[in-house]
Amino acid sequence: MIEPGPVQTDWTGRRWRLGHPGRPPIAPQMLLLPDQRVGGSDDDSRRSWAFRDGALTLSGADGMPSVRFDRLKVHFDEWRLGGTELATGAAIELNETLPAQVPIDRIGSVDAVPLHGGPRRDFLVIVHAGSRTLHHRWERDIDDSARNWDLLLSCSSGDPGPGRDEADLFCEQSHIGTTRLLYCLLHPESALWDYRYIMLCDEQIMLRWSDLNRLFVRMVEHRLLIGQPAMGPDGHVEHEITRARPDLLLRYTTFVDRAAPVFEPSVLRLAVPTFGTVYLGQGMDHLWCFLIGRPRGRMAVIDDVAVTLTDPIGGRYRAEIGDVEEELICRTYGLQPDARELGFIAR
Amino acid sequence: MMQPTEGDPPDRTLLLTRPWRLAGASPGADADATYFLPDGRIGGAVPDGAASWDVADGRLVLRDRAGRRFASFVNAPADPLAVEADRRAARPPTLRLDGHRGADDAALSLTALESRQAVAPGSAIRPIGARSGRRNLVVVHAGLGTAWETWSRDLAPADRNWDLCLVWHDHPDGRPDRPDAQYHAIAFRTERWEAMHRLFPSGGKLSGYDRVALADERIGWSWSGINLAFNLAHAYDLSLAHPALDRDPRSSLRFASAIGDLCPIFSRHALALCAPCLGDDAADERGPRWAARLGVPAHRIAILDDASIAAPDGIGAAMPAGARVLGRIDRSDPPAPATPQGEGVPA
Numbered sequence: 001m002i003e004p005g006p007v008q009t010d011w012t013g014r015r016w017r018l019g020h021p022g023r024p025p026i027a028p029q030m031l032l033l034p035d036q037r038v039g040g041s042d043d044d045s046r047r048s049w050a051f052r053d054g055a056l057t058l059s060g061a062d063g064m065p066s067v068r069f070d071r072l073k074v075h076f077d078e079w080r081l082g083g084t085e086l087a088t089g090a091a092i093e094l095n096e097t098l099p100a101q102v103p104i105d106r107i108g109s110v111d112a113v114p115l116h117g118g119p120r121r122d123f124l125v126i127v128h129a130g131s132r133t134l135h136h137r138w139e140r141d142i143d144d145s146a147r148n149w150d151l152l153l154s155c156s157s158g159d160p161g162p163g164r165d166e167a168d169l170f171c172e173q174s175h176i177g178t179t180r181l182l183y184c185l186l187h188p189e190s191a192l193w194d195y196r197y198i199m200l201c202d203e204q205i206m207l208r209w210s211d212l213n214r215l216f217v218r219m220v221e222h223r224l225l226i227g228q229p230a231m232g233p234d235g236h237v238e239h240e241i242t243r244a245r246p247d248l249l250l251r252y253t254t255f256v257d258r259a260a261p262v263f264e265p266s267v268l269r270l271a272v273p274t275f276g277t278v279y280l281g282q283g284m285d286h287l288w289c290f291l292i293g294r295p296r297g298r299m300a301v302i303d304d305v306a307v308t309l310t311d312p313i314g315g316r317y318r319a320e321i322g323d324v325e326e327e328l329i330c331r332t333y334g335l336q337p338d339a340r341e342l343g344f345i346a347r
Numbered sequence: 348m349m350q351p352t353e354g355d356p357p358d359r360t361l362l363l364t365r366p367w368r369l370a371g372a373s374p375g376a377d378a379d380a381t382y383f384l385p386d387g388r389i390g391g392a393v394p395d396g397a398a399s400w401d402v403a404d405g406r407l408v409l410r411d412r413a414g415r416r417f418a419s420f421v422n423a424p425a426d427p428l429a430v431e432a433d434r435r436a437a438r439p440p441t442l443r444l445d446g447h448r449g450a451d452d453a454a455l456s457l458t459a460l461e462s463r464q465a466v467a468p469g470s471a472i473r474p475i476g477a478r479s480g481r482r483n484l485v486v487v488h489a490g491l492g493t494a495w496e497t498w499s500r501d502l503a504p505a506d507r508n509w510d511l512c513l514v515w516h517d518h519p520d521g522r523p524d525r526p527d528a529q530y531h532a533i534a535f536r537t538e539r540w541e542a543m544h545r546l547f548p549s550g551g552k553l554s555g556y557d558r559v560a561l562a563d564e565r566i567g568w569s570w571s572g573i574n575l576a577f578n579l580a581h582a583y584d585l586s587l588a589h590p591a592l593d594r595d596p597r598s599s600l601r602f603a604s605a606i607g608d609l610c611p612i613f614s615r616h617a618l619a620l621c622a623p624c625l626g627d628d629a630a631d632e633r634g635p636r637w638a639a640r641l642g643v644p645a646h647r648i649a650i651l652d653d654a655s656i657a658a659p660d661g662i663g664a665a666m667p668a669g670a671r672v673l674g675r676i677d678r679s680d681p682p683a684p685a686t687p688q689g690e691g692v693p694a
Contacts, residue, residue, distance in 0.1 A: 053505075062653075063508075063575055063578040064571075146414065146415055148414050213414070217412065221644055222646060223584055249674075296582075296599070296676055297583050297676050341677070343598075343599075343674065343676035344674050344675065345602060345645060345646055345674035346673050
């Protein structure tokens with residue numbers, strides 16, 4: 001018999017390896033997410049988890065139980081669960097495992113410094129600052145007081161480039177990559193987690209201030225866990241699914257790419273540890289969608305807000321190196337890249 | 348009830364529990380039966396230009412879509428004559444807020460309206476029974492020999508995620524010998540929607556459920572279908588839902604501008620707002636009226652194609668005439684599962 005116990009993070013704070021005894025894992029890095037969904041697995045028969053009648057039960061998209069674990073053994077602090085696959089009667093195991101990737105180096109945490117006084121706004125936009133950054137050219141089509149977002153510039157080159165003073169927050173850590181600076185900035189105790197949504201905006205994105213206001217409003221309205229603006233016709237498109245559809249308000253998808261993702265903080269907390277493990281970041285977007293179980297109706301490309309990617313991200317490094325990194329991520333987590341539309345809301 | 352003091356911050360509980368009439372000195376400012384919803388939206392008659400509300404700096408603030416102040420209000424000074432009139436009539440004191448519209452400084456006032464929710468004690472229908480701990484409730488306006496008695500019991504009773512309330516309309520004593528039901532109520536010779544109205548007074552025994560389905564006794568359903576319908580409504584955080592009658596094979600669910608009244612499923616909050624008017628409208632007006640009253644965006648109202656019901660021709664529809672489909676979540680097969688891999692590859 002297995003009982004939930006008083007501390008939910010005993011279950012949600014671990015990584016799990018799901019598989020049949022003596023066989024390669026079905027899901028090498030599975031997560032029991034705090035909202036009762038299952039992450040790190042694409043199988044529709046394992047979409048949610050709960051404790052029922054003395055067992056940890058996994059259920060499918062149809063709400064029907066599919067796997068039942070009723071035996072728990074703690075082996076040198078490592079949790080091992082034994083159970084049964086209900087459709088076949090086969091034995092199945094859920095064993096605690098270590099995160100598949102560990103941070104490349106230990107840099108410590110970095111905190112952002114406020115550049116101006118004034119109350120903090122609801123939402124946060126983080127842009128990596130450098131000579132190529134475009135944030136200082138964003139069209140100011142609304143008054144500064146009407147913004148619902150703060151701008152944080154992160155700088156790792158020693159030269160934040162133009163427009164540093166336009167930021168609300170600034171952080172600096174020289175000689176580490178963009179993604180790993182985010183890893184240091186979004187440390188577990190960071191004050192940034194109090195924002196309602198956090199956008200990681202590529203420095204080569206061009207937009208208007210009102211676009212960001214509307215983007216965050218749409219995220220809230222539609223309760224999205226991850227979303228992104230659509231990519232407008234005048235710029236580059238990294239993934240075809242992100243190309244703007246002017247006739248729609250948004251499209252629900254299984255994928256949000258790395259050009260301008262907007263995260264609900266609990267989701268970003270899941271993704272951040274992987275930031276410390278990559279060099280270029282290619283494939284990271286597939287990973288964070290996979291880790292949260294690609295929840296239907298909670299991920300979307302927001303066509304109501306179209307921005308312009310002026311320079312393809314993938315064009316900034318050698319493609320074969322990026323491909324190797326993406327392949328490694330997919331292999332490590334047992335994930336299949338999956339970028340599909342799952343529905344829409346019309347204007 | 349205490350009369351609020353002039354200049355005090357408006358009481359949030361009062362704001363949430365009463366309908367309000369907005370009146371202004373200028374044309375276009377009036378709105379009848381406005382509701383302040385707990386999540387900051389405005390339901391019912393929404394004043395032109397207003398989109399959300401909050402209490403800030405001791406004032407009730409209405410905001411436009413961009414978050415700018417549309418109008419703000421404080422408690423109005425008590426009118427001694429009105430207080431005396433209320434006292435003589437033994438009714439709660441009249442509540443009024445005074446304010447100004449931001450754009451032109453026009454004077455506005457908000458007056459709390461009486462709600463039909465305050466059903467006279469003698470007219471309330473009192474269910475007998477006790478809650479089981481489940482999160483959802485199905486209410487059937489029941490008589491003998493109709494379809495509800497033949498709903499397929501294709502689940503173990505312990506796996507039901509819903510309680511059942513039978514409201515008997517064809518027998519003066521009801522039939523309390525039905526073990527599947529947690530509640531019984533008598534509404535002898537009372538029309539269905541009048542009975543529903545009288546069953547849900549504010550704070551009544553049935554008010555604690557997350558979601559409530561008000562099922563017509565003539566529909567065909569199954570226990571697992573009911574489970575699924577509640578799971579879908581919960582997963583997509585729907586305020587109003589209706590199982591499909593003519594199932595769209597492409598969709599898991601379709602977002603709609605309104606639903607029909609054969610088997611509406613209300614969220615707790617939606618039911619609290621709509622209960623006062625359940626007995627008011629003609630059949631074809633009910634669904635649109637509920638949608639308007641809630642003031643929810645389209646993606647909170649849906650037809651559930653994955654959880655359909657059967658019904659004889661001509662007794663109603665999942666979507667009323669004139670309502671529109673505004674989007675959908677697709678049915679979709681997940682991508683082919685990843686081939687099981689070897690152990691995770693560390694970076």
